[in-house]
Amino acid sequence: MANSKQFNVGVVGYGMSAKVFHIPFIQATPSLKLHSILQRSPKPNDSAPADYPGLQHHTSLDSLLADSALDVVVLCTTPPTHFAFASQALEAGKHVFCEKPFVPTSAEAAALADLARAKGKLLCVYQNRRWDADFATVSQLLREGTLGRVVEFETHFDRYKMEHPTNWKGTVPMEEGGGAVYDLGTHLCDQVYTLFGLPRSVYAKFVSQRQGKFYPSSDGVDPDSLTAHLYYDNGLTAIVRIGVLSVETQQPRFWIRGSKGSYTKKGLDTQEPQIKAGMAITDAKFGREGPEWAGKLALLGEGNSVSQTDLPNVEPPPTYAKIYEGFAKALASGKEEDVPVPASQACDVLRIIEAVQESGKTGREVQISS
Template identity: 90%
Template sequence: MASSKQFNVGVVGYGMSAKIFHIPFIKATPSLKLHSILQRSPKPGDSAPADYPDLQHHTALDSLLADPALDVVVLCTTPPTHFAFATAALEAGKHVFCEKPFVPTSAEAAQLAALAAQQNKLLCVYQNRRYDADFATVSQLIKDGTLGRVVEFETHFDRYKMEHPTNWKGTVPMEQGGGAVYDLGTHLVDQVYTLFGMPATVYAKFVSQRQGKFYPGSAPDGSAVDPDSLTAHLYYPDTGLTAIVRIGVLSVETQQPRFWIRGSKGSYTKKGLDTQEPQLKSGMTTSDAKFGREGPEWAGKLAILGEGGAVSQRDLPNVEPPPTYAKIYESFARALASGKEEDVPVPASQARDVLKIIEAVQESGKTGREVPISS
């Protein structure tokens, strides 16, 4: 049941995550009110107080959390800060919406889930790519049985970026939630988990495509290899499914691969990433009729096995209307209104499971072994 209550939201951090992926959707959700922003060091050209003069502004977490009017804290800071900040916010009696990657370890995720339950507060993780239009299309194909029993599910996040990232994605160690496996891999693994649940085992290889070396190992100059790319196989023996997660940084295609799915009745391929991120970065508003929609040249390709073994092939546009990142905020707002953990769109328990898979991927990459997923 809808609630007339409006929840005051405080955003911690004022980088791209806050400006592009959170604030526009908070403002577009009727039962949420953008109430306050924490920016440690505002400066000319990058100042939350200048951009939002009517809000409450803070430079320290303690002062933000001390505000009794604040209901929800949205964490848009770097991964190593998430556990401590989420803990402090929950202990202060605030609901928490945390950017991905959630926390570096499944143990920390479990601790935060337990603390949220103890405090009777909701804790959600921003796995926004569950709301990509292409993923919604894939989900519908699998749910409807169009492809039959899925035997191979290949998901890509490829790009060409020879330059090493200078933000947390390239400076925070993998063990602390940095690098490709947490930045992009979290999205891909979460989508596989959403569709198929926990795999039994994983086998993975990390590589630095920029340096031309596998991980673990050393570069030609003797320095340690920083893995920027990944190929991971997730195995589901009960159905014979292999899910393949691929991340690459030296892919020059103008239409990058996204999905390749093979089933007993059909196959589906898709190129190109979801349009929402570049649209938001370009300044498009969430109310624009084109938001979340792509051109017909990006339609997926569907091949279906017919009677007598004949194969029919056709273009398959994404589902209409496309889901957008507004949906995760709308769902979270409904959960706040109901107060029920089961209404949270991405609960910490699911993020914990995804982290267990990522931990197994890391172990496999380090040891060269196929690694079982812990229960």
């Protein structure tokens, strides 16, 4: 460690994930120091050494892990590499912060959790959308019981993208951590899990909206969209939807129905586009959206009358800085219980994703043991 208050952090990978979701927040966390970056093949117009000349730079994981000054490894690589890279980093005595979807299977997640404990190191998964402002608003509504007993919880990640992605999201097979369920479904399943825990069972359908084919199909199409129903013992149904051919000026995000009211929300959290547009994460506008994006809260009144009001997101909005602040706190305490998204929770989310996959392949409702 650099000193008693700062941990040296090495980032593995230098794509959008590293540039947008990790490096700005590492730099904004006082007890963390951006120490090194691994980029295998820097290019003239995409070069970590050129962008960060004062850091240590590496082109191999072996080289980065050999640095005894390094405390933490942040994995911003493709999902098929995560298990091997995280294992290697933990074996080298480094703490690990791994991008979602973590690893392809719950068995691999459990194995990494066991390895981290055996090595006395911390392992955190980057489920950043727990710190979306709209999700924080939803969490508050449910925590305060505003909607009464929730009977249906619908969560969307819809876009219009006719072009098939050429990065890992469109080239890595679903079985290896690619496709819609691992890219975006992991966020939605994690948010449902954070609110309600493990479901009793799952029923799911996959489809390639771009090709107009259901999955599985005879030509091996990899699905780009899905609808999954997660069933709970208390009668709650959570519906997870991902679509790539949604033509909307304001895409649906949440639709929650309860015994006392309902809440609808459109539009995605603003943090990612704000960072991509060059906004500093210290800007007063960061994480805040315009009033036209306020959610709609409908409440039951006397005589079964219904009133509807606009409901802006909570203030101040949480930001993705919170997950790094939480991880820094865990590093300082050395306690697994302080890790904001521990591997055990990521393992549970992967159990949901595995059930979604099994249901989509077999056409049957799949039970999940508690």
